[in-house]
Amino acid sequence: MSALLSPQAPAAVSPQQMAAAGLRAFAGIASAWSLSVDEQLALLGQPPRSTYFTWRKHPDRAVLPRDTLERLSNILGIYKSLQILLPDAAAADDWVRRPNQAPPFGGRSALQRMLAGNVSDLNLVRRYLDGVRGGGWS
Numbered sequence: 001m002s003a004l005l006s007p008q009a010p011a012a013v014s015p016q017q018m019a020a021a022g023l024r025a026f027a028g029i030a031s032a033w034s035l036s037v038d039e040q041l042a043l044l045g046q047p048p049r050s051t052y053f054t055w056r057k058h059p060d061r062a063v064l065p066r067d068t069l070e071r072l073s074n075i076l077g078i079y080k081s082l083q084i085l086l087p088d089a090a091a092a093d094d095w096v097r098r099p100n101q102a103p104p105f106g107g108r109s110a111l112q113r114m115l116a117g118n119v120s121d122l123n124l125v126r127r128y129l130d131g132v133r134g135g136g137w138s
Contacts, residue, residue: 016063022072023059029079032093033111042115043075043122044068067119074122078110081129104128 030040041052045067055062064072078096086092096111105113110125 015069016060018069019055019062019064019072020059022064022069022076023055023062025076025079026072027056029075032079032089033096034093039111039115042117043071045071045119046117070119071122074119074126075114077126078114078122078129081126081133085129085133102128 026040026044029035035043037049037052041047041049044052045065047055047068055064082092082095083089086095096114097109099105099107099109101107104124110128113121114125115121
């Protein structure tokens with residue numbers, strides 16, 4: 001059978017490759033959102049500071065817990081949704097710190113909600129933004 005007729009399955013991405021990519025993306029998001037180190041640690045599930053700085057210095061060697069990978073996935077999804085909803089990058093980045101009257105936030109900012117410490121808080125913000133992108137709260 002010809003190579004053109006039998007497509008190759010894409011190579012599987014290892015958890016370590018996902019971790020490295022996620023950490024590199026997170027560094028950019030942390031900068032865009034002006035996150036302090038303490039805020040970065042909270043969003044990632046409170047890894048020890050020394051571990052976090054090792055991850056930042058050598059993302060290709062980082063072995064992240066499943067919880068941290070899930071947190072990174074949610075943060076990247078939140079960032080992507082904001083870039084779609086608010087095409088002005090400054091407005092998108094500013095949104096996370098602005099007080100929000102939507103039901104999940106109760107007058108607090110999305111960042112305050114995300115910093116509560118639970119991965120479910122990150123997931124809630126992501127689902128909220130996905131719902132807004134789809135035309136309503138989901």
